[in-house]
Amino acid sequence: MYDQEMLAKLQATWPETTDYLTKLGQLNNDLMVLREMKAADEHIPSWLELLGYSEDDFMKTPTAMEVLRFLNQQGIVVQSRLTVPKFLEFHTDQEELYEAGEESTPEVLEVSPPLELRDEYDAMLWALPELQEKLVEWAKQTAARHGSPAPLMTLTQATILMLVVRALDHDLNKSPGWQAECLQSALSSEFYQKAAHPLP
Numbered sequence: 001m002y003d004q005e006m007l008a009k010l011q012a013t014w015p016e017t018t019d020y021l022t023k024l025g026q027l028n029n030d031l032m033v034l035r036e037m038k039a040a041d042e043h044i045p046s047w048l049e050l051l052g053y054s055e056d057d058f059m060k061t062p063t064a065m066e067v068l069r070f071l072n073q074q075g076i077v078v079q080s081r082l083t084v085p086k087f088l089e090f091h092t093d094q095e096e097l098y099e100a101g102e103e104s105t106p107e108v109l110e111v112s113p114p115l116e117l118r119d120e121y122d123a124m125l126w127a128l129p130e131l132q133e134k135l136v137e138w139a140k141q142t143a144a145r146h147g148s149p150a151p152l153m154t155l156t157q158a159t160i161l162m163l164v165v166r167a168l169d170h171d172l173n174k175s176p177g178w179q180a181e182c183l184q185s186a187l188s189s190e191f192y193q194k195a196a197h198p199l200p
Helices: 002-011 020-042 047-051 055-059 064-073 079-083 085-099 119-126 129-145 155-170 176-188 190-194
Strands: none
Touching: 047 176, 055 155, 055 190, 064 119, 064 129, 064 155, 079 085, 079 129, 085 119, 119 129, 129 155, 155 176, 155 190, 176 190
């Protein structure tokens, strides 16, 4: 009934014609429009659509500074970060500013706007085994808490989970149930599963 009513409304917009082929073309166009409208009505948006992200957004490699900030927010400290000279320099400057009363925190990872390192220094941070190990360990624990234990997890999967959790932290819907559903969807998604077997 709904389709017939919509078709009648669409036909009412047709220009007057007595040409059979023109009418047939108009009818075919209207039926295609109806099919598209019906498909849109029946479409159930995915968790990615609801969040306003695409798979590509979660496949990007974050900077090491982003990872350090994220782990710091989770209460996880990467001690070896201070072995990277440029980071140590930022860290020392921040502590001095804090002691002088010019900053509200001695932790360089908590300043706003967030600091970033040049690519070569960031790569030195990314190369720290402790950074990679602690991110993967956090990701394993997170996956296990959401019903997807992963004794073996790649660094790519760990960064995907980190980016999903970070996106959820910025989402307006702070419901724990909604966030848990999104995480479970991410853990069972095809692109996350494929990241367990990266191409050589």
